[in-house]
Amino acid sequence: MELDVRSVMLVGVLLSILTVVLLAQAGQAFPVERRRLLRIWTVGLLLQPVAWALLATRGLVSDALSISLGNGLLLLGFAEMARAVRGFQGLPERRLAYWTLVSLVVVALMVFAEGWPHYSARVLVNSSCAAILLASIALALSRDYTRRGFTAARLTGAFAGLGVLIALWRFAEHSLDPRATGSLYDAGASDIAVFSYACVGVTFLSLGFVLMHTERAYEDLRRLASLDPLTGVLARSGLAEQGHRLMSESRRYQRPLSMLLMDMDQFKQVNDSLGHAAGDTVLRHLAERARRVLRGEDVLGRLGGDEFVALLPSTDAAGARVVAERLRDALHEAHARYRGEEVPVDLSIGVAEARAEDSFDALLQRADQAMYGAKRAGGNRVELAPAG
Structure with a gap:
């Protein structure tokens, strides 16, 4: 039984929209200083349905617009998520670096879509960028992996790591068996895995990110309850x-x-x-x-x-x-x-x-x-x- 790509895209769009609504509601419960990072994540999530809508217009509009801009918005969404995670961890957000990387990828996709059309070349460029962005999420959360018990950071990092493996699988498949022509509608196994992750996986990443905020809020409350507000020592x-x-x-x-x-x-x-x-x-x-x-x-x-x-x-x-x-x-x-x-x-x-x-x-x-x-x-x- 073959998986219909359009069905996967439709599910991803609906899940993204639903998750955005839930994030907007959940964000109101957090302190003002934490909402900025949730807004960055939400912007990244909002780019996903827009990107899939562009990719779905393949054949109706130019490939430069459908392929290059569609994939560019998908990657920009992951870049914004990486920024949000790094900010949450107190690390430099590297907005310029991420945006520059995505811009270069968009240019490369335009070249391999219009100048020298080559499906696998586009896949290699796209997969490399996705692996880098998802790996940056996983690495930003690495200091939480050694903590005992369940942590939302470990869950989010593991799911980001899964995305890296899927992207590398697709990269390897197209490196070993390059195809000059192709599209997401006649995708192979690794292509379907990537599409499924990009459509549905961001919902699980978003759930993990919200849980990270919830855990942090609980830790803050617990710390405040155990500290003397006047002197800062233990109560x-x-x-x-x-x-x-x-x-x-x-x-x-x-x-x-x-x-x-x-x-x-x-x-x-x-x-x-x-x-x-x-x-x-x-x-x-x-x-x-x-x-x-x-x-x-x-x-x-x-x-x-x-x-x-x-x-x-x-x-x-x-x-x-x-x-x-x-x-x-x-x-x-x-x-x-x-x-x-x-x-x-x-x-x-x-x-x-x-x-x-x-x-x-x-x-x-x-x-x-x-x-x-x-x-x-x-x-x-x-x-x-x-x-x-």
Whole structure:
């Protein structure tokens, strides 16, 4: 049973139009800064039915218009999709490079359609460009292939990779068995595969691209929910999540884990005398100074108010005390500034090393008790929780 090319084209046109409508609706749910990339993708998708309409006029209009412009619009659609994916990944969009490539291909197609007509020559040029554009989509998403679990980027990249293989198959078939004459209406197996992919495959690529935006939006919401909006460090929920993870790893690999609980000694006076804006400045200053002292693998979070917690993996109580003294000195030596004035605030820190039987909450309670011990001893000091 032979596949009717016109039927494939009609299905592709209808699917493209339907997908454009769905993309336009879905795009309204995303932040404004994300909609630009969806618009670029939608433009690329809109070029598909226009291109197929031109290709369907073969014999009714000049080959230069039908073949060259029709295939050029198809390739330009894939170029716009590649731009959108690269922009989504934070990579240069390379609009000029893509548009130049497509323009050169259109010129070559005109030459092999009117000047020196040759069907396989047109196929080789067309397939090479399609493979390059689809490969650029797959490569732009390559950094997401190693992530665990299902990801829309992996799905989209895999489908783009499938398009590359199909384009290369068509390239190889016409390289080994070139044909001077031919058209899409008497196409071979690889030609049908390419047409089917170009007609129907863009719908799956579009679905993957929308899912990529959905995943990114979810990650953004999750990150915002786990971060303290004032200081940018982990909020209590995010801190607890990381704490449970580090406690589990500490037990599994039998490595030490220590916690620092920090509390400012004169924070209430700052709020009462200078106002909450000054207090917010001091809190941000503490978070910034702590980031400079802590290592990359350490975890910093805000419990609430002026209480901060630092989790130090692979660090025993003695090492944690050294870090705590550095933190206290860092804040003491570089005061926060509010409206041009220095705002000195001392820091009391409780240090606790995790025991085998400790839960995260138990470790937090022990560090809290040590911190209050530092305050009772006069403040601006470091106290260790008992080991036993």
